[in-house]
Amino acid sequence: MITLRLASERGKANFGWLDSKHSFSFGSYYDPEQMGFSALRVINDDSVTPGAGFATHGHRDMEIISYVLEGSIAHKDSEGNVEVLPAGEFQLMSAGSGITHSEYNASATEPLKFLQIWIQPNTLGNTPGYQQKNFGQAAGLTTIATPTGENGTLQIKQNAxxxxxxxxxxxxxxYTVAATRKVYVHQVAGELVVDTEILAAGDGVKITDAQTITLKNNQDDQSTALIFDLP
Structure with missing residues (x-):
């Protein structure tokens, strides 16, 4: 079964310095039909003006992934990590028992665009952790995060x-789907046909009870998407 989540139907928040689109309920946007999907809780499509950002704030018991699409993020957290994430970089912050951090547009002149993703962990009270890596732009499927951190992937505290x-x-x-697993596809750029559904940038699909998924790019431009394989 495939359920389409159109970009145009996402929640919206605009604070001037931040323009955010919410695939699932977040902040002041609440939709009881869009409370997440399996362990996937948040996908926010965030655009941040030059020099602006999220002041120091706290999280706990959440796996927080940032994927930079344009520009760069200046990151600082209570674990002593001070990093810059350029475009193409993935960051995984395990909030665990508690962490505070700030995220700013590292440029005073260029905009920042990134995806903020939250996945609920399968254990609570873990030691906070920080991981960051660029996985390149190779054609095909590139594994970014796994429960074991195998083959140089980011290690996430969830069976995802x-x-x-x-x-x-x-x-x-x-794409082959293991028994009982669920899949969420979020389209980042270009167009993608997921079985019979056509996805443009910002669209997503929830997939259940599937054994295989056919992913096609029928266009003249490259297609980029994120695939979440979930319990």
């Missing part, structure tokens, strides 16, 4: 797998 999908023009890929 995050992958980056890049399809060249006029190509396709068959």
């Amino acid at each position: 797998i995050l992958s980056q999908l890049i399809l060249a023009p006029h190509s396709e890929l068959i």
Whole structure:
């Protein structure tokens, strides 16, 4: 079963310095039909003006992934991590028993665009952790996060797998789904056909009770998506 989540139907918040689109209920946006999907709780599509950002604030018991699409993030947290995330970089912050951090647009002149993703952990009260890596732009499926951190992936505290999908023009890929698993596809750029549904940037699909998923790029431009394989 496939359920389409259109970009145009997402929640919205605009504070001047921040323009955010919410795939699921977040902040002042509440939709009882959009409370997340399996362990996936938040996908926020955030645009931040130059020099602005999120002042120091706290989290606990959440796996927080940032994926930079344009610009760069200046990150600082209570664990002593002071980092800059350029475009193409993935960051995984395990809030665990509690962490505070700030996230700012690292540029005084260029905009920042990134995805903020929250996944609920399967254990609570963990030691906070920080991971950051660029996985490149290779065509096909690139695994980003796994429960074990195998093969250089980010290690997430949930039985979930995050992958980056890049399809060249006029190509396709068959994704195999293990029994009882759920899949969420979030379209980042370009167009993607997921079985029979056509996704543009910002669209998503919830997939249940599937054994395989056919992913096609019928366009002349590259297609980029994130695939969440969930319990």
